[in-house]
Amino acid sequence: MFSATSQGNFSVDESGYYGEFGGAFIPEMLYPNVEELREKYLSIIAQEAFQKEFYELLRQYVGRPTPLYKAEGLSARYGAKIYLKREDLCHTGAHKINNTIGQILLAKALGKNKIIAETGAGQHGVATATVCALMGMECIVYMGKHDTERQKPNVERMRILGTTVVPVTSGSQTLKDATNEAMRHWISHPVDTHYIIGSVVGPHPYPDMVARFQSVISEEIKVQLLKEEGTENPHKVIACVGGGSNAAGAFYHYLDAPEVELIAVEAAGKGVNSGYSAATTALGKPGILHGSRTLLMQTEDGQVVEPYSISAGLDYPGIGPVHAHLFASGRGKFYAVTDEDAMQAGVMLSRTEGIIPAIETAHAIAVLNQLELSSDEIVVINLSGRGDKDLQTYIDWGKY
Amino acid sequence: MQTLLDNRINRLLADKSQNKLSIYFTAGFPALNDTRTILMALQEAGADMVEIGIPFSDPVADGPTIQASNQKALENGMTLRLLFEQLEGIREGVDMPLILMGYLNPVVQFGMEAFCKEAARVGIDGLIIPDLPLAEYERQYKGLFESYGLKFICLITPQTSEARIRQIDALSDSFIYMVSSAATTGAKQGVSNEQIQYFERVNAMNLRNPKVVGFGISDADSFRTVGQYAEGAIIGSAFIRMLESSTSLKADILRFIQSIKVNSSNL
Ligand SMILES: Cc1ncc(COP(=O)(O)O)c(C=O)c1O
Secondary structure, X not given: OOOOOOOOOOOOOOOOEEOOEXXXXXXXXXXXXXXXXXXXXXXXXXXXXXXXXXXXXXXXXXXXXXOEEEOHHHHHHHOOEEEEEEHHXXXXXXXXXXXXXXXXXXHHHOOOOEEEEEEOXXXXXXXXXXXXXXXXXXXXXXXXXXXXXXXXXXXXXXXXXXXXXXXXXXXXXOHHHHXXXXXXXXXXXXXXXXXXXXXXXXXXOHHHHHHHHHOHHHHHHHHHHHHHHOOOOOOEEEEEOOOOHHHHHHHHHHOOOOOOEEEEEEEEEOOOXXXXXXXXXXXXXXXXXXXXXXXXXXXOOOOEOOOOOXXXXXXXXXXXXXXXXXXXXXXXXXXXXXXXXHHHXXXXXXXXXXXXXOHHHHHHHHHHHHOOOOOOOEEEEEEOEEOHHHHHHHHHHOOO | OOOOOOOHHHHHHHOOOOOEEEEEEEOOOOOOOOHHHHHHHHHHHOOOEEEEEEOOOOOOOOOHHHHHHHHHHHHHOOOHHHHHHHHOOHHHOOOOOEEEEEOXXXXXXXXXXXXXXXXXXXXXXXXXXXXXXXXXXHHHHHHHHHHOOOEEOOEEOOOOOHHHHXXXXXXXXXXXXXXXXXXOOOOOOOOOHHHHHHHHHHHOOOOOOOEEEEXXXXXXXXXXXXXXOOOEEEEOHHHHHHHHHOOOHHHHHHHHHHHHHHHHXXX
């Protein structure tokens, strides 16, 4: 359950910072909207009626709790007790809907009737289009043109759901540019519109708000693991990081349990030093983008670098400020996985467990090859999404 | 606090005899080394104030025209370091107030103190950093900007509350940048009744700072209209569009500025 108070060293402070990262670096045009959110979000989500509706929708509509599945094949292969948190079984196929359910209820409470969102892989776009259809709200989703091409099924899903998808042609035509365009739309429509950001990025309070909605993931893991293993705490929790929302949710209730190792997996693309990568912690330095101070891939002159990953959902030059803080403080361990290793892990998981993962998620699976595991170790991997949307990418890759 | 006439911006706006025209352009556009040519031409043509844009890869408050000029300037190889080189000695030929306008990240990577030092050295009068919010400015940079004599210029919009406008007025001592509508740069043509009500509402507050209107001002008509409610106006996207198609910067800039100043002072 959400509480109005912050807990421990890794949650956001009064002024919207995680250590030296975070804040709300927004143009004045967005100040009234972001300030309204900041003032009200904690009290709204703490209301009993809000929580009741949120958890009810998660249960009946999303299909929560999602299973914590003991993956025997994977466990045998890697010599550890490996559990998969099955966010791929959520309605719409990924964890993203946990956040959009929360934010659509918040938008309603704020009296907004129009919704905008950015999307990379299209999972957040679909999850937003879905809750807008459910609640009868008008919805526009900005998506980089490049992403509309590599995630075509999701574009059509959004359209079927009644959402207007706007292909963005600026910059690298991926997630960063879609986010720019969504912010511009919000600047131009400040009164009736709520912007549902899809990850733990953006100005305060977005990173904290999205993390709270996603925290249901680790809330459930604790209960489920206790039943399976007699302990709430695994040795390791693993998640992929684009902006970092599925990781933030999977880590949330373990942040202040130092015995639980938090492993974040970024996209190395064609290799961390190839010039085609999205491994932000390896390549970035502190900078300001999309409203927060965080680690950012940039040139010496402070221009944002166009990232690259085969996975649209990880193709972002920054990470959420909470992850920048986990990295800088050493609380989180960050790894990078190449396109090739991720694709192979995706096929491996398909054949070992009968689960075709999203390519984002496949990065989290692939990191198993980089870890030293022992047979009594309990490892939870957040299986953030399913691979239906990525079929064309699997087909084009072809090595199966 | 320093006296109100200590800076070129203050001196310019203290003269209320006519509506002041400020021009925005992106440094490094259309060609990398056009900065000085454009500034000299603006001075000769009779522009009153200039905002020099520092290009950024992700200008979220800007519409398509200025986005494209930012992208082109970066492709041309524009950097902040180079801009300061181009502005070296600019005060020998230019006495209009000069303002640097840019997003926070390039400035922070340059180093805020180094940036202020260079800006002051080449003769910059003020700074507009749209994504540096008031609270962070006060907490981190106010003392620094003041120590280099650089005015920090804040934006207000139709959605800015009266209390916040008062707060911004108290913290400002050059002018208030009144964003004309809820929009990114370059969005609209003409001035609506709704905008006029907003201008009148702000006017009635009797702020101590002058106001300059920007975003969507594109021609003599809109310049003249907003001039009834403010000390001046800023033209950006329309100027950039002119530069884009110009074959002779000097002559075209002269024509552009005159078309606005002459046509608006006739009435
Ligand atoms: C299945 C899946 N996992 C992970 C991500 C990455 O986002 P985040 O890092 O916010 O979890 C995405 C984004 O589109 C996704 O679709």
